[in-house]
Amino acid sequence: MFIRNAWYIAAWGDEVGDRPLARRILDRPVVLFRDQRGAAAALEDRCCHRGTPLALGQIVPQGIQCGYHGLVFDPTGKCVLVPGNHNIPRGAFVRKYPLMEKDDLIWIWMGDPQCAEPASVLSYPYHNDRANWPHRHAVYHIRGGYMLVIDNLMDLSHLGYVHGGTVGGTPATHIEASMRTLGTATGVRFDRWMIDSTPPPTYVRAVGFKGRVDRWQETEFFAPSTVLQWIGAVDVGTGVLRDWKYDGVREGGFSFRLLHGLTPETGTSCHYFWSAANGYRQNQPEATELLFEEVGKTFEQDKHVIEAQQTRLLETSEEGLVDIHGDGARLHARRAVDRMLAEESR
Amino acid sequence: MFIRNAWYIAAWGDEVGDRPLARRILDRPVVLFRDQRGAAAALEDRCCHRGTPLALGQIVPQGIQCGYHGLVFDPTGKCVLVPGNHNIPRGAFVRKYPLMEKDDLIWIWMGDPQCAEPASVLSYPYHNDRANWPHRHAVYHIRGGYMLVIDNLMDLSHLGYVHGGTVGGTPATHIEASMRTLGTATGVRFDRWMIDSTPPPTYVRAVGFKGRVDRWQETEFFAPSTVLQWIGAVDVGTGVLRDWKYDGVREGGFSFRLLHGLTPETGTSCHYFWSAANGYRQNQPEATELLFEEVGKTFEQDKHVIEAQQTRLLETSEEGLVDIHGDGARLHARRAVDRMLAEESR
């Protein structure tokens, strides 16, 4: 049960070059490639002649050529060459999926192509603002359903238990955090503030905090599967929480933005696209590198927990599980996804 | 189809320490740990919040803490802490399994807790008698159902074919063995004697027999899954078989006791707990070591045969198999297990 009428991240732009890239998305085999002009294209990864994956083939001027008997498909999926045949047989085509390349990301639409609205692709301008937000990105493979990763991101109280050594910090810091959760038209937004708290190890390694800090975590979920975060901290006394809003200085301390894009591979596995952009020491490449490494380590820890959780849920289902106070944002997110599913099944 | 109302070995006592131990038993995920006072506890290995295995967590003063969001469960399975929550939600608990620790073994009861009778746990005092029966122990993982291991132990004619290089000896020795099988209230007992026979290689390596021996193998099966053995040999002419009873000297030669505890992991795999205690050269640690190595090698050979057998039976079932003369004890054991299954299903 996937939401099909939605944009999902298919690949980082720089993953798609002069060789075909095979990727399973929403349990369908997809091949991604660039045509001669550099435009990205996505086709069903199955030649319509004998079913061989097109990803075994090669990019040619007209499109992509099957590596078995040489059929060529253009970026719309139409077969334009059958070697040794004067006529292209009727029905010789493969399915084409709409793509949108934007902000270093290639988004794909797996549902009804008529509904694919380019304007509804999420904007993430920070990827283009390399002066203020230098970033690095990656994609992790998770043997767990994409909603388990969304769950993970919606309950940040796990930071004290799973990420104590990197971006988490102590459990107490998270227990004492102030938090506000707001349902939005497209998902949920929640903010957490830890005024006068202990900085986590990654924060200290990045900017050398000597004492306590004022810290913020601002998270927004866009259904079905994107999460954006702005996170940071400044020296204690600099940040202020006023009327449930962080109203202090954001500069001069530690600050980073995370993009999390989850794309279902199968019902129980997903591709985790993420980038980490730093808002401090922007002209020092090693600062971007350190942030990338710390966040990478952090997400490896999440992967470990989520994969174990998926294994257990596969055998026991969610029967008997109980919700706790910290599940507020998570339940908002689940409801937003359920609304989309219900709408699509109508 | 498992017998649930029975004690099974869950672990060796020394396997359970200051870190949680995950083990699948009767196809249920179980986590074993010790509380602050050193008492062993066994819980369902699935947090009641989001289903994460508790074995990823850590031992804390009150019990075990989930490694994801920090919920704490006491040794009875009750949730006693939800970080950041003043109230523990109703229904926040995980299943607890009764345990009994005795003779170096931790026994678990996976069935109806009301029926768990501590007095029915098997005694094995030799584990505590280190002066006369020094021992070493292990647990092997077998990709075969536990009854295939019981079958193996109930027909020792396999020793000549599978274990010729260790504890077996020649096929002829086993063919000519005298044997008596007796059904018991809890299973079956069978004794085999090989008077004036060739000692197997392990026997010679252990005590240096120069010539032929009088040899005994006394085996008792306690349904559903424990087998105890006393095995040994003395110089020929020393042992006597009188009125279907071994009535000779037991000392001065080779002698060892084996405990075999089979615990179903899934319907087609099991945990094989075993110990080997030596009744010769008791004050020489290298004698205990040699016995452990020879028995370990022997059980690796069994594992190899049983796993191949399981693979074949999985595809063909037991259809068309025929029983032979040597299957007497095996059929007794199968009947004892079938009686327990029938009783439990009533």
Add this chain to the structure above:
Amino acid sequence: MFIRNAWYIAAWGDEVGDRPLARRILDRPVVLFRDQRGAAAALEDRCCHRGTPLALGQIVPQGIQCGYHGLVFDPTGKCVLVPGNHNIPRGAFVRKYPLMEKDDLIWIWMGDPQCAEPASVLSYPYHNDRANWPHRHAVYHIRGGYMLVIDNLMDLSHLGYVHGGTVGGTPATHIEASMRTLGTATGVRFDRWMIDSTPPPTYVRAVGFKGRVDRWQETEFFAPSTVLQWIGAVDVGTGVLRDWKYDGVREGGFSFRLLHGLTPETGTSCHYFWSAANGYRQNQPEATELLFEEVGKTFEQDKHVIEAQQTRLLETSEEGLVDIHGDGARLHARRAVDRMLAEESR
């Protein structure tokens, strides 16, 4: 859905020696061995006592002995010894499969033994003519159904795409080839000629062609699963194509014969038995060796493509696939196989 009443290659003669060989054929476990006189035998690989694979056992004078409890089966599958038992229980036998050893190959009949007609085993005399056709052989395991390999061999237009670096040559050579396809009583025969064409890399490495060549590929498929080929080339101008028949010199250039025998292992995997015999530089063993290596490399490339194709077809079936001009011989072959299936199901 296998054709059962047919001879399949079970093994190369030299694979079966003094140790049992286990091989799954038509989804049944088979054990192959030679009796004392050197005659090959094939039995169900499952002892009728406890189901253990007989392939774990050993060859004995009377036949094969189970490695678990020592039962012995003669080459007809009859149990002739149960150690320690005076009488052999009724029903103690395993299924025996008819075999025919001929031309270095051991053929097996998995269907109704009454229908096994020795005369219908294919002849391949080139294996015995070591002076004119020195050869080497192998067996590859393919994670793809046997018909996908037949498909592969029936459409040689893949040579330009998959085997450009070995026996293929350029795509254009294949597109421009002359071809004739003829249905036969037992399958299909098709011939391809490439007069005045560029020799592929393997041809040049083998005999050092300096310029263009006249080239032939003569292929015959015998349903259900054998393909024989005679392939070669001579200097341009030497070969002649007359009345759809190659009517020129065959000697003095490059020439080799391939035998391809496909034996289903499961519905989606097979054993690929093949030999390569050279008709040039016959007294130089390194010529035979080079041909074997080049053909081996070539079939590894096919394996790679076919396994990817099988994976895709397993999830999508053949739905929506379209036939092209080059599928003529392939469709003949499929029809021959379908005829056999239909006949067998009557």
